[in-house]
Amino acid sequence: DIEIVFRKVTQNLLFNIYSITSDIDVFIAFETMNNRGKPLSNLELLKNRLIYLSTKFNADEGERIQLRKRINDSWKGVYHYLGRNKERPLKDDLFLMNHFMIYFGHEIETEENLNSSRARRLKSFYRDNYEDYLLEQKFNLKNLQAEGDKKLMINDVNNYIENLQKSVEVWFGLYNPTLTKEYEDEEKLLLDKFYRLGLGHFAPLLLICYLKKPNKATRLKLLTTLERFAFVSMLTAYRY
Secondary structure, three states: OOHHHHHHHHHHHOOOOOOOOOOOHHHHHHHOOOOOOOOOOOOHHHHHHHHHHHHOOOOOOHHHHHHHHHHHHHHHHHHHHHHHOOOOOOOHHHHHHHHHHHHHHHHHHHHHHOOHHHHHHHHHHHHHHHHHHHHHHHHHHHHOOOHHOOOHHHHHHHHHHHHHHHHHHHHHHHHHHHOOOOOOHHHHHHHHHHHHHOHHHHHHHHHHHOOOOOOOHHHHHHHHHHHHHHHHHHHHOOOO
């Protein structure tokens, strides 16, 4: 066995060495090198984008380094919770989309999206546009040089990643109530029923509710009401 390992290391281990010249953007190179036919998830792209922006802020080098460390630590925590249940890992882009809805939803609600069938239209709008909003409209170089409210500051990134990390812990609990110590038995039972019915449109509502940390009575009342509504909605959705 030792000879096999030795042979593999000395004869079969190959390295690809990429020499990056100073005129090549290493963050764009990262995205290109990782494009292997299977695109990177939006969560991976967002991390790369935020780290890239951390090098461009007009701030002390120490502050930029601390921001990059916080981004890396946040993503480490996010992926820990998304993959914590090995038998039922959570989809990273589904989490990112729902977090986007509660964090940036108030910024993109326009009259065009608020007429008839509001909830359904907004859900579709978020699903189809959240990637573009995060990567092309919010976290980009142009906003670093913008004026007024549109100007992107280090605190904006700090607040976002802090909320993202808090949210993923709640997200894990919603989909894995039996593995969450903070919930009591009655609450775990209701959340488990909800999971089997399908969280669906209720996921962002539950996420923001639990982030606000209401008392137990309020949580149980909300869960009971929504579980009944979800059950009736499921029954009436079928066509006979």
